[in-house]
Amino acid sequence: MSVAESISNRIKHMPKGKPFAGAVFAKAGSRASVDKALSRMVHSGSLERVARGVYMRPKLSEYTGRKVRANPIAVMEAVARARGETIQVHGAEAVRRLGLSTQMQVLPTYYTSGSTREIKIGNAVVRLRHASRQRLQQAGTKVGMALIAMLYLGKEGLTEHAARKIACSLSFEELNKLMACKMPEWMRSALAGTAKEYACQSRTSNSPRLVNAKS
Structure with a gap:
């Protein structure tokens, strides 16, 4: 053949x-x-x-009856897969998806383990920004989105309300994975209250214990 x-x-x-x-x-x-x-x-x-x-x-x-145009995000993902890159949603988009902001990205931007660059598809552009391994943890999952949202909000922006809303968007298992990620101590402290709530629930429901891994 x-x-x-x-x-x-x-x-x-x-x-x-x-x-x-x-x-x-x-x-x-x-x-x-x-x-x-x-x-x-x-x-x-x-x-x-x-x-x-x-x-x-x-x-x-x-x-x-006309040809359907290629989805720019799908094109970006195809390129990333071919290059063996890890792709993570940008913090601004993560915060929006979690209901902590209504602001849309003007230019779709993603974090990547590859080089910083732009991918053009006709008149559309998708931006890729090189990011550290910390930002790429649990990429493509709800856990990764929660992590990147907290990093994006920063120490001042990650209020008790924001931390609780992010944690409540995750299942017990997902929150467990989030707590096992490497993160700054201020992020772990912000999640501490929610973690205690889950711990109390686990004791009454005989669920597995919530981990509290240190970064």
Whole structure:
């Protein structure tokens, strides 16, 4: 089976409208042969190039009949996966999702283990900012979102009300994971009251104890 046939067979099973990096076919053949096969598929219309090195199967809108544009966030995630990067929601967005702010990001921004850069998809731009390992803990989970929200609020902004609201958005197990993360002492202290409440509940319900790991 040729490189082109191998790639074509795999692409047929990929969802339409979902971006993927061409790098996923690295093992199908040499880089030149893979690039050539993908270029031919773009030329034939069976693939759409949505950004440098990122493609997707064309998808038509059931309402307008026009091609659906690639979601910029999905493109960013495809690039990150191909590069083996860890991606975490930005603190400003985490705070908004947790109901502690109504302010929307003007430019979608995410933390990454990779380099600081911008990914452009047509007129849309997604910004990636290099972040420390501390900010990338539990990336992609509610625990990670809670952690990054607290770091974003800072020592002065993490009030008792904010700490309680963040903690209450998590399950007992998730709060346990949050307390096990590395964090500044002021963050751990802000969570102490809520942790005690959970501890009391666990004693009455015979639930596992809440950890209190030190950073």
